[in-house]
Amino acid sequence: MRKSILELNGVTFTYPGAEQPVLRDVSLQLDEGDFIAIIGSNGSGKSTLCKCFNGLIPHYYTGDFAGEVTICGQPADGKSVAELSKHIGYVYQDFENQLVRPTVLDDVSFTPLNYGFADYKERGERALALTGLSDLRNEFIWQLSGGQKHLLALAGALAMDPEILVIDEPVAQLDPQHARHIYDILRRLNEEQGKTIVVIEHHAEFIADYCKNVVLMDKGEVRWQKPVREALSSVKELLELGIYPPDVTRAAWLLQSDAPRTHLLPLNAVEASAHMVLRQDAIVRTESSEPNYEQSLTITGEVKHVVQMENVHLSYRTIHKTMHPVLNGVQLELRQGESIALIGNNGAGKSSLMKLIAGIVRPTAGTVNVKGMVVNGLPPERLSGTVAYVFQNPEEMFIEDSVRKEIAYYLKARKLVDAEERVEEMLTAFRLSELAERDARLLSGGQQRRVSLAIGAAVRPAVMLLDEPTANLDISTKQEMVHVLDTLRSHVETVVIATHDMQLVSEWATRIIVMHQGQIIADGTKDEIFADGLLLRRAGLAQTQLMELSRLLGLPRICSSLEDFLSLVEVQKEVAAIHGSR
Template identity: 30%
Template structure:
């Protein structure tokens, strides 16, 4: 199905090849995961499969890329679109129309398919992806998972032989991500569609795949069956790490497979629910106190009577499905949105009547896209601009000390937008904490980050927590929550559904629970370390 021979590619302004001497074969009907650090060439490799590289990006390319016998480099994306369906990370980026049925039919209309045949094809796609119930809905009313499935439907409507997906679940909550992966798996198993999927997050994806390819610096380092490759990676998902420590064989790739080993060891664990207690604290004892906050758009309630507390030195994770109001709450805290009712206190002061600029001297707010905060010509200047905008005097030494803390010293004179995703995230983080706020709001801070970039950020946040900073983190990254959060707040339908200590709350919300919590129900364990240190030899 796919044959790549000695492929080398360099972007127009690249000093080094993004792909170096890549040779690869993928058989028809295979499901292949492509993983690796940020900047390793995953997205570039995927774009070579439909001709976006080099026909759209330019640059220098050598070698051969064949898909279904078609010469991709010679033919380009226009011809290849009939044979290769491509799904980008953000479904909004590729949507053309605003109705589900019309969006899926758009590509069929462009190739002149008859109305009768088109109706039948659209009906088939809707059924395959469980979208019949939303066929007449506007895209703007769909959940994140539904929108991603519509994007997949648009990509497969022409019945391509290959489906390529670039980080398709990175913006989705765990349940929506599971639905998308099940849909992709059905296309692979039932229809025989060849699937190539790039991801940073392997947990939850491994059971669906036949093969795993690991890239570093544009080269294929590992390529083989999932169980063979996963044990060679710098950091495997928690279930894999635990299985290796325990010597479980064959290696379980999911929580469901790992449970069989627990059963065989005679352990069926249960626990009593501990009802979380919401503490009432005066404003001066908190970094953030939200009281009875409500907000709505055009008469539609988004947040209803939300109460939330973040204390100094505490990390609180704000979780919930896509669209429940998590980002809206952060924007209310920093004054970008005005609540209809309720009160917000930051470091003991009400934000009522204060400007966004004034609030942001006390609150660091990192939005989902770090590029929204990057405007200057150098990394050092980005930090300096923030200080000037806040009217705060800062020396070069102050700026350089922060860059050193963020691991950015060697990049001080680099152009921020030329950096990797993880590096840009740290630069943006520097711009919002240079004033040393007592509270930091993080909106999906690990989205799109590789394992090393994620580990580096966690270490930085843990240091700031030890120094007394409070963190409120909106995230779908359940393993981040397991490692960092002291408490969890679950939002549902715009209201607080549950709040309490992380280990007490997550077991009762399995859709938001990390792998270890789901593997050992009732034990309130969150990480591999919890499982290993909490079990005695007799129990195991």
């Protein structure tokens, strides 16, 4: 029988000034050695719940707190966050705020050093080895990519060797292979060292592959706690709350309309393939598993180049006065009307390439040309009407006290006579009218992202550049972002996103550019790119579940969306019925 390691009894918490509590009479028990996912829609109380585990609530976050918390058999009441942190490691959603020292090894060793552990440096080295960061031990924090910083924050928590590890959004900003790497680390800690792992996660495929149990939060309450397969098979209930089970699970659920929707469902592509064959769903297998490639983008007439890069190199001088290469001989042309996804592993050079286009950084060698202008060394403000760069963290763009003023600021700074008309147009186009007088910094992540896009689109640039537009958004909000990105197409000539979100890429992009170690290693349609497994592995990427399922079922083409998959399956069933009647 498993021993309880953390208990909450009747916990209620209300933030100052809030009319309603964010947690309502929550009782929860976590067992030693569990690997548990906490899920729920935006505002359901997931992060607030976890902040009760290590004493941040009520010690650091003030408010009305009631209830009892017990950790490792001891009441948490009266214990400081520092005391509780010996037992609970926490990696926050805004993980960059956890990095406090200049170099990687200094940072990972900082907490055990502060606690007076004589082996603080050895603890840091072990944590770096676990997270694959040993080769970066002497690098400065500002030299790391966003994904590498996330790994470092995890390493910092591991350095204390806690019994419980809580990670808020473990795979945010990570490419698929590094995301798997983090979860593999967590599984090893769980299975080999008996650590209790708690993740707040929106990506159901990771929950399906790694977690043992799931807690569902809804409006500040624990709705249920179930084993992972039972939890993710509750498709109807989850969808009603805006929570998306794995795509293959939804596909299996939707295809069983002729049977009661109560039994447990497949959670990955291999299981789904066997499930659909065993149920004799009459899916016709083609003689060849090779997909039928279709060109996603057809360009007719004169091709208009918006961006041209000729043999572009980018290096920066480190504090040791050596040159660190970031981009190596990039040749690239971006054309009018394209929806382009830049993909690749962490540190591949995606963000650097976009910053070159925006004039934020200057190439070490080569030429960057945007709409006929050579941007090498051109001040970014000179390019602001031609190129709009939307940062990964949208709140970094906010300087006013209302959404309306945020959108108007850049227009008025450029003294545009139709500024007010453009503001109203953007508020309508990006569904922000009801939020026009709200402070953008107080909006949800998805709303903030819409505001940042409206700010950029308002100046009607030729090129819109977006860095990780779906980072830290729940799946429901990510689905909405596809429609928001489609809205951009009517306001700008070319849209470029740098992302690790393969679902977004498969649904939205007309052209995919794959980067690896500062070079472009592939450039093509989604059918061409996603069919090349070797290329994806080299670039730290992976097929989506539906793409893998399409291949396993031998469908005539790779499906990138659930709608496409279901439609093709129905066609195949009709074909099978016709063949069967002969």
